[in-house]
Amino acid sequence: MSILPDELWRRILELGITSRCFTYKDLCCISISCRRLLRISDEDWLWSRLLFFDFPSDHRDPPSSSFPSSSLNNSKSLYRSRYERDRERKFAAHKRAVLRKESQIAEHSRKLRGLETRLAEETDNMRATISELSNLRKVREASVALKVWQPEVIRGRQKQIVEQCVVPVESRIRALEMELKLCKQQILGFEKALKDEKQRLNIAKEELLAVKYHPLRDYTSLSNGDHESNKKKKNKELKRSQ
Incomplete structure (x- = not known):
């Protein structure tokens, strides 16, 4: 040396x-x-x-x-002060990135709760529709059975079932069948939306962990275009996984 x-x-x-x-x-x-x-x-x-x-x-x-x-005056001190300012800027950008991801997670969680509530309501509606449809079909079977000979006890019971129904059976059955199909479609849509929202929530949680793991990464260098491209990539991944 x-x-x-x-x-x-x-x-x-x-x-x-x-x-x-x-x-x-x-x-x-x-x-x-x-x-x-x-x-x-x-x-x-x-x-x-x-x-x-x-x-x-x-x-x-x-x-x-x-x-x-x-002619260069104390460049080392200038470098130190510039580095400290840059580090503070990165810490501030990191804090904003963490808050942004946490707000995204909160928004995804809110949407999940809303979807779960609507799914539960639609499921209850479908169960009520199935129950009413089953009762009306029994009424229709009883009305058909009244046209043939039966023991008096059975005939009286079937007549009671028919008399308790105050709505047109056939038209109501058709309406309930259409409503049941609609409920099933709604439930499938809610289940798909719920699955997609859970995937978005998991992605946001993973990104939050990555952001917390790299506190000095330059998050301010990401432009709006980068955010849009990241969103498009995530949406493509969600579509492929379906």
Whole structure:
């Protein structure tokens, strides 16, 4: 290490930063290896180049890399402050992303409860329709049986069943059969919607876990188009799974 001149070490560090192989962590680790590398890695021009590559929005042109420049004022401190601001921005974006996912989960849960309630109501309606339809069919069978000879006890019971019915049997049966078909269609629709909503809820929960696991990811870089494309991908996955 002592054989290599300072200019060569500067060139090595410069190539590492330019090729994006070196990060600020690597530069800090190198600086604690020996006093010589501490002095070289602490030079402003290295941190200025690192500042340019890590935060290009603040700089238009890369700084000169031939020799250390005295015109660069404390680039390491500037990098530290810029990094801290960027970290705070990422934490704020992460918090917003978590809140957004939690609100999506709450909305999916609300929709699930609504679908479950409507499904239960439609199921009860179908059961009531089946029960009424069964009773009317018994009335129709009893009215047909009255036209043939039967023992008086059985005939009296069937006559009582027919007299208790105050609605037109045939028309009511047809209406109930149509209502039963409609109930079954509604139940199938609610079950499908419930399944899709559960899948969306599970996806949102998985995304929430991923967001919480990566607190420093740059969530603000996602544009509205990215959100729309993600939604389209999820919808396609839901359609394929059906």
